[in-house]
Amino acid sequence: MPPRLELRNITKSYPGIIANDDISMSIMPGEIHAVLGENGAGKSTLMKIIYGAAQADSGEIFCDGKPIAAHTPATSRALGIEMVYQHFALFESVTVVENIALAVSSSFDLDTLARQITELSNRYGMPIDPYRRVHDLSVGERQRVEIVRCLLQAPKLLILDEPTSVLTPQAVVKLFETLRQLAAEGCSIVYISHKLDEVQELCDTATVLRNGKVTGTARPKESTSAQLARLMVGAELPEMHVSPSVPSDKPVIEVRGLTAPARDKYGVELKNVSFEVRGGEIVGLAGVSGNGQAELISLLSGERTHANALSIQIGGKAAAHLNASERRKLGMAFVPEERLGRGAVPPHALWQNAVLTAHRSGLVRNGLVDRKQANSFAAKIIERFKVKANGPQSSAQSLSGGNLQKFIVGREIALEPKLFLVAQPTWGVDVGAAAFIRQTLVDLSRSGAAVLVISEELDELFEICDRLLVICQGQVSPPLIRTKTNREEIGLLMTRVDRGNGTNGRGEVAIQD
Amino acid sequence: MAAPVIATVLTLLVGSLLFAVLGYDPLATLQAFFITPLNSLNGLSEWLLKASPLILIACGLAVGFRANVWNIGAEGQLIIGALAACGVGLFYPNPDSWLLLPLMFFAGAIAGMAWAAIPAFLRARMNTNEILVTLMLTYIATLLLSWLVHGPWRDPAGFNYPQTALLSAAAMFEPFDYAYRLNASVFITVVAVFLMWLFTDRSFLGYKMSVSGAAPLAARYAGFRESAAVWTGLLAGGAAAGIAGMAEVSGPLGQLSPQISPGYGFAAIIVAFIGRLNAFGIVLGGLLMSLLFLGGEAVQMNLGLSAALTRIFQGILLFFLLAADFFIFYRLRRIPEHA
Structure with missing residues (x-):
């Protein structure tokens, strides 16, 4: 039996970087195959090439033994290759069935489609109501919508990109049951993740990437986490040292009866x-x-x-009426969830983004930005946090998400808050x-x-x-x-x-x- | 750098075609448009004289544009600046005082800022749209000027023309040479370009403004006040336009009349964008725009082209410049039809 998908010597380079270097792998029907790797290891590029959203410079892709020519997402879908993205592309203000109708190429018959959605989602143990509006759905439910959208196409190969990053532990268990059921029916699954325990639990085989190259293949169920991590990182992972905490007598931040619309x-x-x-x-x-x-x-x-x-x-000071800058004067630092556009200004260079919050640390003198200081401040963060960037002059938007996160975390920590x-x-940062x-x-x-x-x-x-709060x-x-x-x-x-x-x-x- | 070259070549091609179709010799027309105006000392003087207010205003406007503060009412701020400066010049007790010119300078700047403070206040406090408010205030300024020169400020010895009395010599910038109109006010523009560069490129306040413009959420994250960006942006534009208005009355005009600006305030918006909101780009943009003004007049006078045709030609050039910029950053791509 030919493999469901076979990659032979895929190479793809972008200016200044080889994203995929001579990658070969094959996935059999019904196999759950993990692609493991750190950020920037080339996972996303490889997935784009498999899905047809990017073209390899050289190398071949075979589906069921036949080479794929003129590869685009449309031809992929025609071959039964579907992809669930890490960040969903759903329209918030319309219903589930309307969202799915937009993506499905068949005729626009909402009632029939809704019945199919209900039936299919129940069959795989992840019920969704086709008539609910997407903005009412939790992230886990949105992911179900994406998966059901793919399943409606009866895929032969399903690609999932970091699917569990937003799910509760119970929901992860549920998702894995669904995926195993799908695999048992013959659908191949490519599972991209950096969570070793999940890969060990779910996947039959794994291809590990590092710096665009395959560094090894493994049978995750028979390997230890340490072995897999070494393949990914290329070195032993540092061990965490968590010494016992000695809390201060007075709270640094105290929230009392905060109610807000x-x-x-x-x-x-x-x-x-x-x-x-x-x-x-x-x-x-x-x-x-x-x-x-x-x-x-x-x-x-x-x-x-x-x-x-x-x-x-x-x-000890009342602060709820203060803006971010005034609170920073009280010793606060903050790393937001969104890196581009909130934690950093996308078109600005890293040294300029250093000024964004570190301007009190000697980067501004007499009302003028001290470029030398800002450059060396940024250079220190790049070095200490091993940010992959072409120095303080590179723009924030040219960095990968994980690298920009390292930079922002580094900048905020350098403020000694x-x-x-x-x-x-x-989020999206590699294991190391x-x-x-x-x-x-x-x-x-x-x-x-x-x-x-x-x-x-x-x-x-x-x-x-040390302590945990739960918000619901x-x-x-x-x-x-x-x-x-x-x-x-x-x-x-x-x-x-x-x-x-x-x-x-x-x-x-x-x-x- | 490729964009301006491509735009220029395309403009020359399309412009030649246009002139040829209408029966004018393309080469002679282009020469009259771009070369003849700069062929004489007087031409050079006029070129700089017209470029100066364009560059000055564009510098002030770009400060706001960088922070997404859209002041399109520089024309009105220019008029109010000219009004205030001329008022000081006409009614100051000692018409020969050396204090007159500095006083008029500050009157122009403050009046322009005050006019721009209205939209700034409304935007910062009530979140009104500054595009609409600044534009509306331009009409009010135009009519205010018209009322003054037809009414209270009309020159009693002016044969009933709607214009004020001529300003005294002390209220005017002295020309470098009395044969030409270019005067010392160009140095104000030179200083403004430097200040603009210093502000946008080096100052922390300018940095905060660029953050507000490029990523409003990041500005909020860092705690930069949006209202500060609004006030700075509008006041910078108002001050620059007010000073430009003062330089017009104290320079080539010497008095107020119902029409004191050939649209400098609006053209400066285009200059700011041609210059990509960058100080030195704005200098080049202002020189180009000024040349288009002069060339347009020259071909009308020398070759008898219609005013509409010259403005079409100017429009073609600006269109290609901005479009070439766009296509440097974006690319048209055929997308395959859905399977």
Whole structure:
């Protein structure tokens, strides 16, 4: 039997970089094949080439033994190759069925399509209501929409790009069941991830990429995490050192009874949020995205202000009415979830982006920007955080997401904050760099700073946090001591409101069993 | 660098075709348009004289444009600046004082800023659209000027023409040579170009403005106030336009009449964009725009082309310049039909 997909000697270079260097791999029908690799290892480029969104400079692709000619996404779809992107491309204001109708090339018969969606989604154990509007859906549900959209085409090969980064643990279990069922029916699956435990649980084979080259193939179920990590990183992963925390007597940030209306009709209202973070400790805020994290973080960072000045206190001073710059004067630093356009100005060079928040650290003198200082400040961050960039002159938008994240985290940490807010610190960052960033957060807190981490990755929170909070539908749970709780308890808290009042809202993913 | 060259070549080709079709000798027309105006000392003087206000205003406007603050009412701010400066010049008790010129300078700048402060206040406080407000205020300024020169400020000895009395010598910039009109006010423009470069390229305030323009969310993230960008942007444009207005009355005009500007305030918007909002680009853009003004007049006088035709030609050049810029950054691509 010919392989479902075979790549022979694929090479693709962009100016200044070889993204894929002589890559060969093959995937049999019904096989779940992982593509593992750090950021910038060439995974995304390879997936684009397989899907036809980019063309290889040389090399051949065979589908069921036949070479694919004139490769575009349209020809891929005609061959039964479908792709679920990491960031969904759905129209928020219309219903599920209308979204899917736009992507499906068959005739525009919504009722028939809705029936197909209901039937198909039930068959794979991930029910969705075709008539709900997308903006009402949780991220997990949106992902189901994307997957169902692909399944409607009866794919022979399904590509999933980091599919679990936004799911609750319970939803991940569910997704894996679906994928196994699909594979059992003969569909091949290419699973892109940097989460080793998931790959070990799910995948039959793995191709590991590093710097655009295949560094090895493995049978994940028979390999240890350390072996896989070594193939990815090329070296042993540093071990995390988490020393016991010695919290300060007084909280560095104290939130008391913070209530705020939703920013827009897709937002979430914050209800009576109270918590505190002391110096020397890391507090994690867990939750399925879209439960009020965006509102809370913008109120904490000062991007949005609040009339009740006392509802947020930083270092004992009323701060809720202060803007971001004034709060930074109180010792705050902040890494937002969006890097381009919020944490950094896309067309600006890295040295200019250093000035964005580090202008108080001697980069501005007499009202003029000191370019030399800014350059050396940026160069130090690039060196210390191993940012892959052509020096301080390269623009923020020329960096990969993970590298820009390293730069922004580095810039904020270089400000030596007393209070450090960070959202999704390692989102899309490679394993080696993620470990480094986490270690840096731990070190920062142990040197006396208060650190609040907002993350959707429970593993990460459990690895570094001293206490955990859970946000769900705009309400924040009482703190849980990390050592006295577990993933299941947190997972249930992430979805508790649904169970309480029985609404069919977000997070239902987790409690179906 | 490729864009301006491509645009120029395309303009020459299309322009020649246009002239040829209409029965004019293309080469002679182009020569009359671009070469003849610069062939004499007087031509050079006029070239710089007209480029100076364009460059000055464009520098001020670009400060705001970089932060997405769209002041398109520089024409009105120019008129108000000219009004205030001329008012000082006419009514100051001692018409021969050396203080007169500096006073008029500040009057022009402050009046231009005050006129621009209206849209700034409305945008910062009530989030009105500054494009509409600045444009509307231009009409008010034009009518205010018209009322003054037809009414209270009309020269009693002016044979009933709608114009003010001539300013005294102390209220005027002295020309470098009385045979030509070019005067010392061009140095104001030179200083403005330097200040503009310093502000946008080196200053922290200018940096904050460019962040506001390129990524408003990042400005909010860093805590840069949006209202500061709005005020700075509009006041810079207002000051530059007001000073340009003052330089016009204290220079080539010497008095107010209902028509004091051939559209410098609007043309400067184009100059700012041709110059890509960059100080030195604006200098080149202003010189080009001024040459188009002069060349347009020259072909009308020498070859009898209609005013409409010269303006079409100017439009073609600007169109190609901006379009060439666009296609440097974007590419047209055929997308295959859906399977």
